Amino acid sequence: MNSLLEVKRLTKRFRGIAASDGLDLKVTRGELHAIIGPNGAGKSTLIGQLSGEITPDSGSIAFDGVDITHMPIHKRALLGVARSYQITSVFEELTALQNVALAVQARSGHSFGVLGEVAQEWKLLEPASQAIEAVGLSESMNHPAALLAHGARRQLELAMVLAMRPKILLLDEPMAGTSPTESKQIVGLLKKLRGTMTIVLIEHDLQAVFELADRISVLVYGKVIASGHPDEIRSDPRVIEAYIGEEGLVS
Numbered sequence: 248m249n250s251l252l253e254v255k256r257l258t259k260r261f262r263g264i265a266a267s268d269g270l271d272l273k274v275t276r277g278e279l280h281a282i283i284g285p286n287g288a289g290k291s292t293l294i295g296q297l298s299g300e301i302t303p304d305s306g307s308i309a310f311d312g313v314d315i316t317h318m319p320i321h322k323r324a325l326l327g328v329a330r331s332y333q334i335t336s337v338f339e340e341l342t343a344l345q346n347v348a349l350a351v352q353a354r355s356g357h358s359f360g361v362l363g364e365v366a367q368e369w370k371l372l373e374p375a376s377q378a379i380e381a382v383g384l385s386e387s388m389n390h391p392a393a394l395l396a397h398g399a400r401r402q403l404e405l406a407m408v409l410a411m412r413p414k415i416l417l418l419d420e421p422m423a424g425t426s427p428t429e430s431k432q433i434v435g436l437l438k439k440l441r442g443t444m445t446i447v448l449i450e451h452d453l454q455a456v457f458e459l460a461d462r463i464s465v466l467v468y469g470k471v472i473a474s475g476h477p478d479e480i481r482s483d484p485r486v487i488e489a490y491i492g493e494e495g496l497v498s
């Protein structure tokens with residue numbers, strides 16, 4: 248198998264609690280790989296270590312053959328690792344389109360420069376409007392970011408990471424806090440994106456996970472207890488056991 252991401256024996260403790268406990272994970276190039284697990288299993292801690300926000304105590308992370316275990320966030324970004332809410336720099340007074348144009352510019356490694364002028368440039372606006380369209384935000388593209396509703400803001404954040412053309416997209420609960428209509432839009436978008444880039448998805452909405460994932464890894468107490476095709480995961484006794492008392496697996 249052609250692994251784009253390979254995590255070996257990753258360990259991270261918080262005051263004695265092992266949030267990652269010798270965790271092994273392989274993500275194949277081009278797949279949508281979902282990570283599920285009960286509350287507190289260590290999903291966000293894993294994503295944090297993949298993106299570079301959290302430093303592991305031990306173990307290793309290789310991305311595209313490069314050891315990134317201790318690489319800072321911005322260097323990982325240049326290699327093509329992007330996390331959805333990494334883009335916290337939404338400029339409220341600029342339109343959705345202008346914000347995405349700035350993300351396009353960031354991809355090229357330049358600083359933001361003079362915001363107003365830069366965001367008008369066609370070579371930035373063209374790919375920006377494509378990303379806006381891909382996430383279904385075209386109708387609001389000329390609205391200032393400050394006026395966007397919560398769900399539209401999540402779409403904007405997604406458009407901003409897409410515009411950076413990552414090799415791997417790390418998504419931490421992209422459906423959280425969105426309305427049923429907005430969730431559907433995000434599922435639709437992820438279906439479109441599936442196969443065009445490698446995606447690691449953490450999501451509590453198991454229905455969406457089982458609908459979207461090529462493979463699923465199940466995390467319990469900081470360890471991957473099962474990895475496989477959704478059908479294998481659904482019928483795995485260790486997974487069913489782990490979910491007893493939770494909302495139950497999707498049939």
Ligand SMILES: Nc1ncnc2c1ncn2[C@@H]1O[C@H](COP(=O)(O)OP(=O)(O)OP(=O)(O)O)[C@@H](O)[C@H]1O
Pocket residue numbers: 261262264265266284285286287288289290291292293
């Ligand atoms: N910064 C921190 N300081 C102390 N403990 C932490 C910290 N971050 C995570 N933990 C602990 O590590 C464990 C794993 O947390 P994490 O948030 O990674 O789990 P999760 O699977 O993402 O949970 P949820 O599904 O509830 O979001 C939990 O016991 C949590 O309390």
